[in-house]
Amino acid sequence: MFAVWLTGLPGSGKTTIARRLREMLKDFGVSAKILELDEIRKFLTPHPTYSEEEREIVYAALAYMAKLLVECGQPVIIDATANRRRFRERARSLIPRFAEVHVKCSLSTAMRRERVRKAEHSPTGIYEKALKEKATVPGVNVPYEAPLHPEVVVDTEKMSAEACAKKIADFVKEHFL
Numbered sequence: 446m447f448a449v450w451l452t453g454l455p456g457s458g459k460t461t462i463a464r465r466l467r468e469m470l471k472d473f474g475v476s477a478k479i480l481e482l483d484e485i486r487k488f489l490t491p492h493p494t495y496s497e498e499e500r501e502i503v504y505a506a507l508a509y510m511a512k513l514l515v516e517c518g519q520p521v522i523i524d525a526t527a528n529r530r531r532f533r534e535r536a537r538s539l540i541p542r543f544a545e546v547h548v549k550c551s552l553s554t555a556m557r558r559e560r561v562r563k564a565e566h567s568p569t570g571i572y573e574k575a576l577k578e579k580a581t582v583p584g585v586n587v588p589y590e591a592p593l594h595p596e597v598v599v600d601t602e603k604m605s606a607e608a609c610a611k612k613i614a615d616f617v618k619e620h621f622l
Contacts, residue, residue, distance in 0.1 A: 446514075446515045446516075446518050446519060446520050446521075446542065446621075447515065447520055447521070447540075447542035447543065447544070447617065447621040448511045448512075448514075448515050448520070448521040448522075448523060448536065448540045448542070448543050448544075449466070449521070449522050449523065449543075449544045449545075449546060449613065449617060450511075450523040450525070450527070450533055450536055450543070450544070450545050450546065451463055451466075451522065451523065451524050451525075451546045451548050451613075452525065452526060452527050452533060452545065452546065452547060452548065452591075452592060452595075453526065453547060453548030453549060453550065453555075453601075454526065454550065454552060454555040454583060454584045454589055455526055455555060455559055455571055455572075455582070455583060455584075456550075456554075456555035456556065456557075456558040456559030456562065456571075456572070457548045457549070457550045457554075457555050457558075457601055458548055458550065458558070458601040458606055458609065459524045459525075459526070459548045460481060460483075460524050461606045462548060462599065462601075462606050462609045462610050462613070463479050463481070463522045463524040464479065465606055465607060465609075465610035466522055466610040466613050466614055466617075467479055467522060468610075469610055469611065469614040470520065470614060470617065473614070473617075473618060473622055475520055475617075475622065476520070477519075477520040477521065477522050478514060478519050478520070478521050478522070479521075479522045479523075479524055480507060480510060480511055480514075480521055480522070480523050480524065480525070481524045481525070482503070482504075482507055482523075482524065482525035482526070482527075483524075485503075485506075485507060485510070486503055489502070489503055489506055490502075490503060495581040496581065497581075497587075500528070500529070500532070501532075504525070504527055504529075504532035504535065505532075505535060507523065507525060507527075507532075507536075508532070508535045508536035508539055508540075509539065511523055511536055511539075511540060512536070512539040512540050515540050515542070520621075523536065526583050526589070528583035528584075528587060528588060528589045528590060529588075529590055530590045530592065530593065533545055533592065542620075542621055544595075544596040544597065544616060544617070544620070544621075545592050545594075545595045545596055545597075546595060546596065546597040546598070546599065546613055547591055547592045547595040547597070547598045547599070548599055548601060548609070549591070549598055549599065549600045549601065549602075550600065550601045550602045551602065552584050552585070554601075554602055555572075555584070556572045559571060559572050560572070560573075572585065596616060596620075597612060597613050597616050599612055599613065
């Protein structure tokens with residue numbers, strides 16, 4: 446089995462693409478599990494601080510969960526910003542069949558989308574909170590380290606969510622199925 450990690454700025458379109466990708470993989474007879482960090486974080490850190498230390502712990506746990514699921518034969522789609530490359534590289538080191546997908550868009554586009562999104566698990570108003578003291582918003586107050594060599598890049602300013610999911614599904618079909 447395999448894991449695909451969708452990384453990008455908050456509001457870049459990761460969750461929408463992850464859900465469409467899961468549906469497309471069903472057409473190949475593959476039932477993938479989405480690990481959405483914003484949902485998982487509620488259990489790991491019910492009152493998140495988003496500190497660097499907390500992020501280390503949360504992303505290590507996420508990578509390990511993905512590893513365990515893949516070992517059990519469960520394909521995984523990881524939906525998580527993971528602002529530091531080392532968070533994603535940890536998962537790559539644990540999961541032999543791993544692909545990193547850069548969900549790319551400009552900060553201004555991500556900010557605009559985040560203002561109006563109705564995400565089920567994601568915190569709201571994060572870019573607005575970035576203006577406050579001690580905020581830790583990737584791409585604003587803390588770095589977002591884009592992948593250096595992602596297996597797939599999708600640009601959500603130029604491609605629809607459907608086209609992005611199809612590009613990733615095509616990669617998965619060619620390399621993992």
